[in-house]
Amino acid sequence: MKGMVFTELFELVEEKFGYDLLDEVIDASHLENDGSYAATGSYPFEELLRIVLNLSEKTNIPVPTLLEVYGEHLFPKLIKVLPFLDKEIDILDFIDSVENYIHVQVRKLYPDAELPTFEVTSKSDTSLSFNYVSTKNIPQLAKGLILGAAKHFKQPVDVTIGDAQDNKFLITVTKTS
Numbered sequence: 787m788k789g790m791v792f793t794e795l796f797e798l799v800e801e802k803f804g805y806d807l808l809d810e811v812i813d814a815s816h817l818e819n820d821g822s823y824a825a826t827g828s829y830p831f832e833e834l835l836r837i838v839l840n841l842s843e844k845t846n847i848p849v850p851t852l853l854e855v856y857g858e859h860l861f862p863k864l865i866k867v868l869p870f871l872d873k874e875i876d877i878l879d880f881i882d883s884v885e886n887y888i889h890v891q892v893r894k895l896y897p898d899a900e901l902p903t904f905e906v907t908s909k910s911d912t913s914l915s916f917n918y919v920s921t922k923n924i925p926q927l928a929k930g931l932i933l934g935a936a937k938h939f940k941q942p943v944d945v946t947i948g949d950a951q952d953n954k955f956l957i958t959v960t961k962t963s
């Protein structure tokens with residue numbers, strides 16, 4: 787399942803920009819296996835960031851925008867892998883469960899998974915704030931995944947990302963209905 791992070795990115799790039807651009811991005815990224823990823827495989831996360839960087843250069847779309855759009859696309863694909871989770875759940879409870887449940891399951895399957903840490907700082911019925919802590923520093927991917935989850939569970943939210951402090955970004959999710 788970890789390889790889906792790669793295969794789904796390629797699928798989205800091909801859908802939005804066409805196969806030729808995808809090919810150019812793969813070439814420019816000098817990938818170890820020439821970009822022949824399998825959904826069941828496991829690859830260094832750094833390669834994904836290299837692909838997004840080259841995609842940004844070729845499309846003139848900023849990296850943070852690409853990460854957000856990608857996260858939103860990726861969420862419904864990832865959640866299919868854990869179908870028992872696909873039930874009625876409060877969106878804030880769901881996001882709260884990523885750190886202590888979902889990513890824990892991911893790490894059981896892939897001990898080498900490179901995952902962020904979420905430190906919840908406040909939670910109410912309508913709002914959840916947590917520090918996103920990761921060496922990757924890509925809170926925009928988290929934002930996109932959260933927006934994808936909100937769409938999937940049909941519970942719209944606003945997501946804001948605060949300025950970085952000591953490598954932490956405060957992410958606040960607020961229900962909008």
Ligand code: HEM
Nearest residue numbers: 788831864884892899900901902920922927928931932935
């Ligand atoms: C709203 C929900 C979620 C959020 C906010 C979230 C956030 C993230 C972020 C930001 C990363 C990138 C790594 C980093 O920043 O350090 C990541 C990686 C990952 N997440 Fe999640 N995630 C969510 C749900 C899920 C679900 C449902 C699954 C699977 C069922 C999943 C599986 C993974 C995997 C496989 C990786 C990549 C690990 C690697 O390549 O080493 N996540 N997640």
